Amino acid sequence: xxxxxxxxxDLRVGFQTDHGLLVAVDDVDxxxxxxxxxxxxxxxxxxxxxxxxxxxxxxxxxxGQVLGGEVRLEGRDLLPLPLEAMRxxxxxxxxxxxxxxxxxxxxxxxxxxxxxxxLLLHEDLTPAAALKRAVELMEWVGIPAPDQRIHDxxxxxxxxxxxxxxxxxxxxxxxxxxxxxxxxxxxxxxVQAQILDLIKxxxxxxxxxxxxxxxxLAVVAETCDELAVMYAGRxxxxxPVESIFQSPLHPYTKGLMDCLPKLDHPPKTMLxxxxxxxxxxxxxxxxCRFAARCPNAHDDSVLSERQPWRECSGGHGVEACACFASxx
Amino acid sequence: xxxxxxxxxxxxxxxxxxxxxxxxxxxxxVDGVGFSxxxxxxxxxxxxxxxxxxxxxxxxVxxxxxxxxxxVFEGNDITRxxxxxxxxxxxxxxMVFQDPAESLNPRHTIxxxxxEPFVIQKIGTxxxxxxxxxxxxRRVGLPVDALGRYPFEFSGGQRQRIGIARALALKPxxxxxxxxxxxxxxxxxxxxxxxxxELQQQDRLAYLFIAHDLSVVQHMSDRVAVMYLGKIVExxxxxxxxxxxxxxxxxxxxxxxxxxxxxxxxxxxLLKGDVPSPINPPAGCAFGHRMRHPKWQESVAMDLxxxxxxxxxxxxxxxxxxx
Ligand SMILES: Nc1ncnc2c1ncn2[C@@H]1O[C@H](COP(=O)(O)OP(=O)(O)OP(=O)(O)O)[C@@H](O)[C@H]1O
Ligand SMILES: Nc1ncnc2c1ncn2[C@@H]1O[C@H](COP(=O)(O)OP(=O)(O)OP(=O)(O)O)[C@@H](O)[C@H]1O
Ligand SMILES: [Mg+2]
Ligand SMILES: [Mg+2]
Numbered sequence: 001x002x003x004x005x006x007x008x009x010d011l012r013v014g015f016q017t018d019h020g021l022l023v024a025v026d027d028v029d030x031x032x033x034x035x036x037x038x039x040x041x042x043x044x045x046x047x048x049x050x051x052x053x054x055x056x057x058x059x060x061x062x063x064g065q066v067l068g069g070e071v072r073l074e075g076r077d078l079l080p081l082p083l084e085a086m087r088x089x090x091x092x093x094x095x096x097x098x099x100x101x102x103x104x105x106x107x108x109x110x111x112x113x114x115x116x117x118x119l120l121l122h123e124d125l126t127p128a129a130a131l132k133r134a135v136e137l138m139e140w141v142g143i144p145a146p147d148q149r150i151h152d153x154x155x156x157x158x159x160x161x162x163x164x165x166x167x168x169x170x171x172x173x174x175x176x177x178x179x180x181x182x183x184x185x186x187x188x189x190x191v192q193a194q195i196l197d198l199i200k201x202x203x204x205x206x207x208x209x210x211x212x213x214x215x216x217l218a219v220v221a222e223t224c225d226e227l228a229v230m231y232a233g234r235x236x237x238x239x240p241v242e243s244i245f246q247s248p249l250h251p252y253t254k255g256l257m258d259c260l261p262k263l264d265h266p267p268k269t270m271l272x273x274x275x276x277x278x279x280x281x282x283x284x285x286x287x288c289r290f291a292a293r294c295p296n297a298h299d300d301s302v303l304s305e306r307q308p309w310r311e312c313s314g315g316h317g318v319e320a321c322a323c324f325a326s327x328x
Numbered sequence: 329x330x331x332x333x334x335x336x337x338x339x340x341x342x343x344x345x346x347x348x349x350x351x352x353x354x355x356x357x358v359d360g361v362g363f364s365x366x367x368x369x370x371x372x373x374x375x376x377x378x379x380x381x382x383x384x385x386x387x388x389v390x391x392x393x394x395x396x397x398x399x400v401f402e403g404n405d406i407t408r409x410x411x412x413x414x415x416x417x418x419x420x421x422x423m424v425f426q427d428p429a430e431s432l433n434p435r436h437t438i439x440x441x442x443x444e445p446f447v448i449q450k451i452g453t454x455x456x457x458x459x460x461x462x463x464x465x466r467r468v469g470l471p472v473d474a475l476g477r478y479p480f481e482f483s484g485g486q487r488q489r490i491g492i493a494r495a496l497a498l499k500p501x502x503x504x505x506x507x508x509x510x511x512x513x514x515x516x517x518x519x520x521x522x523x524x525x526e527l528q529q530q531d532r533l534a535y536l537f538i539a540h541d542l543s544v545v546q547h548m549s550d551r552v553a554v555m556y557l558g559k560i561v562e563x564x565x566x567x568x569x570x571x572x573x574x575x576x577x578x579x580x581x582x583x584x585x586x587x588x589x590x591x592x593x594x595x596x597x598l599l600k601g602d603v604p605s606p607i608n609p610p611a612g613c614a615f616g617h618r619m620r621h622p623k624w625q626e627s628v629a630m631d632l633x634x635x636x637x638x639x640x641x642x643x644x645x646x647x648x649x650x651x
Contacts, residue, residue: 044485144605160377215513
């Protein structure tokens with residue numbers, strides 16, 4: 001019973017493209033405990049959404065493939081499950097809110113019908129009861145005039161309302177795990193606060209665990225228990241939120257914290273940035289992937305050698321690149 | 329002369345309602361919005377999800393035909409312009425969208441997407457166009473080998489940068505940015521914001537800048553307008569608005585900004601009341617109605633047009649929300 005709710009080991013995910021196999025997620029380990037909220041952050045393109053889709057087994061087909069690793073839900077590896085069994089896991093045990101609601105909602109169906117179909121798939125309800133429940137769900141996530149809105153097509157809703165429809169669908173079957181891929185990115189701060197509160201409340205009521213993918217570090221600081229930082233397909237740092245915010249270890253994590261626009265920064269002036277770009281997936285160094293942009297990088301040896309993982313105190317771990325490992 | 333003037337803009341969408349879906353109702357997405365924008369200026373536009381920001385944005389670049397009101401761009405009334413006339417203005421004003429999945433054609437390569445504005449405007453040879461496309465990619469910090477790939481091969485943030493690159497193609501004077509950085513992580517966000525600021529300084533670009541992140545809006549904007557349920561409730565210079573908010577909704581927004589402050593896991597003050605609907609909006613002050621403010625009733629009979637409370641600071645003069 002002490003096993004974690006979700007345990008991901010050595011997850012590797014790749015895409016078959018015209019230019020050969022691109023490895024987008026490379027040996028990622030993550031652990032999610034019951035009732036906890038894990039934040040997942042990292043530079044755009046670092047593989048957060050791909051990791052989430054791999055857990056759900058919803059990678060782009062046929063190009064996307066899991067190349068190795070395990071995704072254990074209460075001890076059971078999901079990766080080898082037959083599709084039929086996986087379909088039951090999805091929605092009922094692990095639900096996901098997608099980053100771009102327009103790609104996840106079907107544009108030619110009314111949103112009400114989409115919620116109803118999702119309910120009918122997982123719950124034993126009559127169509128009339130499902131419709132009633134759909135209206136309740138929409139009201140619950142704060143969509144005004146839900147009995148009118150269920151007849152709308154996705155393009156008739158504002159960005160924020162589409163996102164709330166997605167949230168209603170994801171939470172409709174009381175999943176054990178919610179993977180929320182930037183669920184509040186499209187929402188204003190007051191609604192964001194309400195949605196995060198809603199997720200937190202549901203968490204308290206049902207013990208649901210959450211993986212929150214976001215780039216908003218302030219949201220992480222306010223809501224998450226644990227934080228994992230990815231860079232270019234790899235996990236570079238992981239630990240309790242307080243510990244990472246108080247003493248970030250990896251130079252990339254430090255850089256991220258410096259980039260935050262602060263309310264006291266002089267307006268219309270240049271913000272601090274992390275100079276340079278993420279290396280291309282086609283041309284990843286074997287070793288430290290951040291070296292080309294790293295303020296401490298002193299020689300190129302870290303590029304060729306895979307840098308070791310180091311566990312520090314209190315569950316705080318980091319990819320301990322030679323450029324700073326001696327300071328740990 | 330102002331680059332852009334918007335007067336009493338209204339955009340009503342027809343909607344079906346009721347159990348039998350027969351009764352037609354209107355959704356008053358934008359209900360009397362006015363502002364102006366000078367060359368080289370940034371006007372930030374913030375407000376609750378669904379309050380009509382994107383509808384204002386799409387009306388300004390005339391992707392929508394407003395129900396009423398006036399949109400004047402460089403002295404030309406474009407409120408009723410047809411497609412041929414608009415094509416000329418498209419060089420001068422561009423839009424970056426909130427949801428890149430909505431705006432990038434999935435069947436076109438990035439190269440085709442970036443060359444399209446030149447093709448539509450019939451400028452350049454094939455060779456020049458592909459050179460310009462490569463240059464645009466470089467400007468937004470993406471590798472040139474992206475040209476031959478398709479939108480689905482990119483992450484959300486990378487796709488947003490492609491949208492920005494396309495908007496820059498024709499060197500416009502106004503870019504309407506609808507949440508241009510919402511999909512970006514902070515380090516890329518900082519790069520894109522710096523890029524937008526640089527372009528503004530070089531070319532005197534003006535931005536109508538919509539975003540949910542209020543610290544980003546403050547950083548980018550000269551002036552900020554706050555919308556609530558289809559109307560602007562407050563408008564002022566960025567410094568003034570953040571320092572001295574006058575409308576209760578503006579205050580609620582500022583108080584909800586998430587903070588990196590580990591000393592207190594904040595018990596947030598959540599906004600209460602039902603999120604209002606632009607279908608059958610309440611009379612009088614919508615926010616006061618939502619908050620069930622005792623003085624809301626007084627606002628019903630009042631003229632709620634913005635009033636100047638100090639130089640350049642305009643606010644809706646309702647008895648319930650304005651101090
Ligand atoms: N179908 C695909 N084919 C090829 N490459 C892909 C595909 N989907 C994603 N990728 C690549 O995988 C990498 C990781 O993408 P992912 O969407 O996980 O990024 P992310 O961390 O979610 O970024 P963002 O914060 O911008 O959403 C990117 O470099 C992307 O280009
Ligand atoms: N094509 C349409 N048909 C009917 N109603 C629409 C249409 N487009 C938008 N609406 C409605 O108009 C209102 C304003 O939508 P808009 O997209 O402008 O909001 P927004 O302020 O951009 O919100 P968000 O911050 O969530 O993106 C919403 O109630 C929305 O449902
Ligand atoms: Mg993503
Ligand atoms: Mg919008």
